[in-house]
Amino acid sequence: MTMIQCVSPVDGSIYAERPALGFEAAKEAVARARKARKAWVRRPLGERIALVLKGVARLNEMGDEVVTELAWQMGRPVKYGGEFKGFNERSNYMASIATDALAPLVVEDSAQFKRYIAREPHGVVFVIAPWNYPYMTAINSVAPALIAGNAVVLKHASQTLLTGERLARAFHEAGVPEDVFLNVFLDHGTASRLIADKQFDFVNFTGSVAGGQAIERAAAGTFTGIGLELGGKDPGYVMEDADLDKAVDTLMDGATFNSGQCCCGIERIYVHESLYDAFVEKSVAWVSNYRLGNPLDPQTSLGPMAHKRFAAVVREQIAEAVAKGARALVDSKLFPQDDGGAYLAPQILVDVDHSMTIMREETFGPAVGIMKVRDDAEAVALMNDSKYGLTVSLWTGDAERAARLGEDLETGTVFMNRADYLDPALCWTGVKETGRGGSLSVIGFHNLTRPKSYHLRKAV
Structure with missing residues (x-):
C-alpha cells in the first residue's frame, strides 16, 4: 500500500500520512460522486449556494486548528492567521454572482420561438490543489463547481495533506452530501490513470509546469476539459x-x-x-x-x-x-x-x-x-x-x-x-507556460459549465 506523507518543514518529522487509494477503489469513489450529482444538480440553485456558504462558515469556525495545521504542514507563521480573508472573499463573491452568471442567455422569447443558451454543469470536476495557499487555491474551483451543480473530487498536495480532509469535513457538516464533495488521497500515477480513463468531465490543476504537462498527456485524446495554472515569474x-x-x-x-x-x-x-x-x-x-x-x-x-x-x-x-x-x-x-x-x-x-x-x-x-x-x-x-505570464x-x-x-x-x-x-x-488566468483557462469571475463559472442551446418552436 502506498502511503502519502507530509514531512513538516518545522522539524523534518512526518506530520501526517494517509494511505493512497488504488485505481479500482478510486474509480468506485468517482462513480459514487457521479451518482450523487444527479440529485445535487436538481436542487434549486439558491439551496446549493446556501449550503456552500454554510461550508465556508463552518471552516471559519475551525480557525485555530487550521492555522496551526498550516504552520506544521507548510511553514506559514501562525502570526498571519491562515487564509480566511481571501478564502471568504472568493467564495462569497462567487456565491453573490452565481444567479446572474448561470442564468440562461435568452435570444428570443416570442409567440413563435423560445431560443436560449443554458449553462450546464460538466458533471464530475477533479480539482488538484497545491500546497502554497491550500485553502484559497482549492476554493477557487470547489465553491463555483459545487454551486454550478457539479460533483467535486478533490486531491490535495501531499505537503498539505490535511487540508482536503478539513475542507470536506466542513462542507459535509454544513449539509453538502458526502459523495458530492469527495476528498481523496492519490499518488500521481493513479491520478493520471483516472484522467486517461475518462473518469472526470473537467480537471482543474494548479501546480508546476511539469505537472501540467503530465495532466495534458494523461488527458490526450479523451477530450476532457482542462484548466491549468502553472509556473510564474x-x-x-x-x-x-x-x-x-x-x-x-x-x-x-x-x-x-x-x-x-x-x-x-x-x-x-x-x-x-x-x-x-x-x-x-x-x-x-x-x-x-x-x-x-x-x-x-x-x-x-x-x-x-x-x-x-x-x-x-x-x-x-x-x-x-x-x-x-x-x-x-x-x-x-x-x-x-x-x-x-x-x-x-x-x-x-x-x-x-x-x-x-x-x-x-x-x-x-x-x-x-x-x-x-x-x-x-x-x-x-x-x-x-x-x-511565463501570470x-x-x-x-x-x-x-x-x-x-x-x-x-x-x-x-x-x-x-x-x-x-x-x-x-x-x-x-484569474495566465498565458504562455503559466497555463490556460481561467477561474473566478463570471468566466470561472463558464469554465466549470458548458453551453447548451435550446431552439424551441412554439407554433407549427
Missing part, C-alpha cells in the same frame, strides 16, 4: 513617478510573504534609473526586518519554506547569480536561523541580468532580483522576456500610461500600484 516595474515607499512596501511583501511561495509573488523588479538607488536601499532595509524562525512562534514573521528541496532551488539560483557577477545585499548575519535546510533567509540581488536563472526560471522563494531600466520600452521588453505590477500615478503599457504586456493580469492579489471579480 511575475515582474514589477517602478516608473519615475511612482510613490517610492508604497512601491517598496508592496513589492517587497509580494516578493517575500509566505517565504516567497506565492503563485503571483513578485520574482523580478525593474526600476527606473532615477529611483533605482533609493528603491534598492529601502528594499534591503525592509527585508532585513523579518524575523525568521519557527512558524508556531507568534513573533516569527518568516517561516521555513515548505520543504528543504524547495529552499535548495532558491539557494542554487542565488549562488549561480553571484557566480555570474550579481551582488547579494541582505546580510546573512541578520538571519542566524538559516540552517541550510528549509529555513532560508530572504535575499535581494542586484547587478543581475537575464542570463541568470534567478531572472528567468521560477524561484518560488524569498529572493528577488532588481534591475535598472531607462524607459518604458526597455522595461516592457524585459518583462515580456519570459516563458501578473505584472506597474507603479505609476498615470492610469492611462499603465493601461497603455498593459496592452503590450504578455500577461494574464495587469496591476497598477498593487501586487500579489487575486481579485475574485476578475478572471
